[in-house]
Amino acid sequence: MSTNIHHKIESPKDRQNRHKAMEAIKLINTIKEDFKFPIKSMEYFYDLFERVYCKNEPLHGDKVKVGTMCIQIPSEIIYALDGVPIRLCNGFYTDDEIGSDLLPQKACPLVKATVGHFASGNFSDKPDIVFSPTTCDQKTKAGAIIEKFGHEVIDVDFPRTKESEASREFFRKSIREFTSKLSKFQGKKLSRKNLKDSISKIGYAQSLYHKLTTYRQSDIVPILGIDVFLITNAFFFDKIDNWIDAMEALLEELEVRSKEKIHVAGKISPRIVYTGSPPIFPNYKIPQIIEQSDAIIVADETCSSNRMFNDMVAVDEWLVNDMLDSISDKYLKACTCPIFTKNDDRIRRIIHLAKQYKADGVIYQAFAGCTVYEMEQRSVLEAMEKAGIPILYIESDYSPSQHGQLSTRVEAFIESLKTRRRNKK
Amino acid sequence: MIERLKRFINNGDLRKVRFYTQLITFLLFVYGGYFAISFGSSFPIFVCPFNSESAATCYLISLQHQLARPTEVIFSMASLGVLIGLVTFIAWFAVLNKAWCGYMCPFGTLQDWITALRKRMGIRFSTYTQNEFENLSKIKYIFLAIILLVPLFMGLGMLDREWFHAFCQMCPARIISPMFVGDFSQWMIDFSSVTIMILTSIGVAFAGLFFIGSFVKKRFFCFFCPMSALHYIFAKFSIIRFTKEGDKCTRCGDCYAVCDMQIKDIADDVISKDILRDDCILCLKCVAACPEDDALHFDIFNVKAFSSTKEGFAKRMGIEKPRDKK
Numbered sequence: 001m002s003t004n005i006h007h008k009i010e011s012p013k014d015r016q017n018r019h020k021a022m023e024a025i026k027l028i029n030t031i032k033e034d035f036k037f038p039i040k041s042m043e044y045f046y047d048l049f050e051r052v053y054c055k056n057e058p059l060h061g062d063k064v065k066v067g068t069m070c071i072q073i074p075s076e077i078i079y080a081l082d083g084v085p086i087r088l089c090n091g092f093y094t095d096d097e098i099g100s101d102l103l104p105q106k107a108c109p110l111v112k113a114t115v116g117h118f119a120s121g122n123f124s125d126k127p128d129i130v131f132s133p134t135t136c137d138q139k140t141k142a143g144a145i146i147e148k149f150g151h152e153v154i155d156v157d158f159p160r161t162k163e164s165e166a167s168r169e170f171f172r173k174s175i176r177e178f179t180s181k182l183s184k185f186q187g188k189k190l191s192r193k194n195l196k197d198s199i200s201k202i203g204y205a206q207s208l209y210h211k212l213t214t215y216r217q218s219d220i221v222p223i224l225g226i227d228v229f230l231i232t233n234a235f236f237f238d239k240i241d242n243w244i245d246a247m248e249a250l251l252e253e254l255e256v257r258s259k260e261k262i263h264v265a266g267k268i269s270p271r272i273v274y275t276g277s278p279p280i281f282p283n284y285k286i287p288q289i290i291e292q293s294d295a296i297i298v299a300d301e302t303c304s305s306n307r308m309f310n311d312m313v314a315v316d317e318w319l320v321n322d323m324l325d326s327i328s329d330k331y332l333k334a335c336t337c338p339i340f341t342k343n344d345d346r347i348r349r350i351i352h353l354a355k356q357y358k359a360d361g362v363i364y365q366a367f368a369g370c371t372v373y374e375m376e377q378r379s380v381l382e383a384m385e386k387a388g389i390p391i392l393y394i395e396s397d398y399s400p401s402q403h404g405q406l407s408t409r410v411e412a413f414i415e416s417l418k419t420r421r422r423n424k425k
Numbered sequence: 426m427i428e429r430l431k432r433f434i435n436n437g438d439l440r441k442v443r444f445y446t447q448l449i450t451f452l453l454f455v456y457g458g459y460f461a462i463s464f465g466s467s468f469p470i471f472v473c474p475f476n477s478e479s480a481a482t483c484y485l486i487s488l489q490h491q492l493a494r495p496t497e498v499i500f501s502m503a504s505l506g507v508l509i510g511l512v513t514f515i516a517w518f519a520v521l522n523k524a525w526c527g528y529m530c531p532f533g534t535l536q537d538w539i540t541a542l543r544k545r546m547g548i549r550f551s552t553y554t555q556n557e558f559e560n561l562s563k564i565k566y567i568f569l570a571i572i573l574l575v576p577l578f579m580g581l582g583m584l585d586r587e588w589f590h591a592f593c594q595m596c597p598a599r600i601i602s603p604m605f606v607g608d609f610s611q612w613m614i615d616f617s618s619v620t621i622m623i624l625t626s627i628g629v630a631f632a633g634l635f636f637i638g639s640f641v642k643k644r645f646f647c648f649f650c651p652m653s654a655l656h657y658i659f660a661k662f663s664i665i666r667f668t669k670e671g672d673k674c675t676r677c678g679d680c681y682a683v684c685d686m687q688i689k690d691i692a693d694d695v696i697s698k699d700i701l702r703d704d705c706i707l708c709l710k711c712v713a714a715c716p717e718d719d720a721l722h723f724d725i726f727n728v729k730a731f732s733s734t735k736e737g738f739a740k741r742m743g744i745e746k747p748r749d750k751k
Contacts, residue, residue: 334677
């Protein structure tokens with residue numbers, strides 16, 4: 001009888017996957033079950049995350065996967081050269097812990113998690129080549145560490161000031177270099193038609209996102225902010241055509257919902273603009289606390305969502321060089337990443353979003369260790385005070401332990417916003 | 426109803442509208458003489474009367490003539506003529522502001538056609554560096570100074586008759602415009618005096634350079650155009666305003682990327698409301714290429730006549746659902 005029992009010893013890889021699956025499914029189930037009026041077409045995205053992060057299902061087969069360390073690597077060019085862009089920013093606490101052994105203790109959890117992910121080499125879609133734009137210090141150095149694990153990592157020079165004409169020209173050159181390296185790697189030349197098609201395809205995906213945001217501007221908001229984060233996060237790794245189809249289905253459903261006046265939050269739920277360090281699946285700690293505390297995120301200013309979709313590429317003469325320049329301008333000039341010396345653009349953007357989406361307040365999260373977001377905090381707070389927009393600044397990381405503290409602070413802020421609203425009436 | 430009309434305009438294909446407007450105005454101004462059409466002698470664009478069939482006279486030529494009178498005459502009642510000329514010029518100008526350059530000027534249109542030829546050949550345009558741009562864009566004020574001062578010095582008797590309409594002698598429009606009615610006689614250097622020889626040599630060289638320059642550089646001549654400088658002085662009197670709402674701008678640089686005149690402020694300046702710059706030709710390509718709702722708009726009597734919209738942007742950039750899906 002007892003001879004039939006096989007004891008299988010769990011390998012470290014399996015263990016890691018099991019832990020990650022647990023993190024992932026916990027979040028997915030919460031989103032699915034904890035909120036009222038679930039959206040049917042969101043099922044696609046819940047299922048997608050479950051397939052990729054719980055079942056480790058590869059999505060792209062034998063296509064060449066081009067890993068990117070930040071949003072500044074143009075997907076337009078990767079698609080035009082027959083690759084699939086995979087954004088490698090990571091949100092798993094399991095990977096963060098592995099990375100903690102390799103990076104300083106006070107490093108940013110996102111970078112630690114990304115490095116940890118590479119250290120374990122445990123990918124469902126393993127990148128064949130990695131492009132690392134030299135954005136913040138930690139990401140820049142992370143590229144070199146990852147290279148040691150046996151990955152092909154290529155740095156893409158990124159300027160840290162963006163006002164000057166020199167930086168524009170610098171990045172234009174840098175994008176040319178990136179293009180020629182990728183084209184060599186792929187053994188394929190960039191053609192006018194391919195590039196134009198991929199600009200149009202990504203532009204279309206962006207325009208769907210823009211349509212989605214119009215629903216969030218109205219008084220009756222048919223979709224939760226956390227769902228939107230999930231959707232934009234899916235764009236990191238999903239097949240773009242599937243993503244487009246899923247978005248179209250979602251938009252149809254939202255149209256119906258907004259006609260039926262389905263509001264996913266309460267009548268006086270404060271409307272929040274979220275900014276700061278990017279929520280990346282499954283680290284939706286702060287957005288989740290916000291929306292569980294009876295507020296609703298109507299807009300965001302983060303690189304995992306709005307910043308990735310908002311700005312479009314415009315071309316005057318559709319020749320390869322002109323397209324490349326326009327693409328590079330979009331990825332540099334419109335970027336509101338805190339790594340830049342000055343960042344008035346980011347402040348202007350937050351204020352504009354708050355006005356446009358009729359927000360009651362702003363919640364600014366910085367990862368402990370993400371120095372640039374921490375450093376910009378003061379100037380953003382000052383500007384918001386001047387503009388009369390209430391703002392809450394929170395520091396957090398990937399650990400599941402501070403939930404109690406954070407929710408107390410967020411709840412208090414949201415209560416104060418509600419009082420403000422009542423008093424206004 | 427008004428909403429629908431607005432949407433129709435904002436979604437319009439600016440490229441087409443511009444192409445046909447330019448084609449029609451080119452024919453009208455260059456060949457209008459055959460149909461006895463005349464718009465007078467204070468026209469705010471380069472409609473050169475050296476072309477015997479042109480339908481108007483460039484104001485710069487009239488201005489030079491009017492200022493070249495003896496100084497006593499200038500300060501007498503006869504200067505009323507100068508004033509009337511100026512008022513007529515401003516009246517014409519006020520209707521369209523700098524859109525005269527982008528839509529009406531046959532000389533500008535010609536450059537756009539040369540650009541179209543280059544585009545068809547698949548050759549890329551070149552640009553100035555920021556430094557070059559800043560230095561070169563001052564040249565038009567030097568030309569304007571020549572237009573205003575040389576005739577006055579002639580009136581004072583300090584310069585000879587040979588300086589008569591000195592700018593026109595150098596102007597490439599004098600040489601090129603008559604070609605459209607088959608008159609190539611302006612392609613020559615006049616050896617009647619040293620001054621004239623130098624001026625006409627500059628003219629011929631400039632005309633040659635015009636063809637090469639506008640082949641490699643979009644709107645090559647417009648950087649140097651004194652008419653553009655003169656326009657800018659009176660831009661405040663126009664019924665037309667070109668407005669930017671800085672708080673809606675993300676500085677993505679799309680407008681700058683399409684700007685024929687390489688005007689950096691259009692993308693980077695988020696403070697000025699009036700975003701019309703001296704080099705601007707009001708072609709409105711930037712408005713068409715702006716993906717933010719109402720960040721840039723073209724106003725007539727302070728009413729938005731053409732605004733940037735997300736929807737219009739997507740239409741014009743050919744953003745559509747990918748067809749070749751497996």
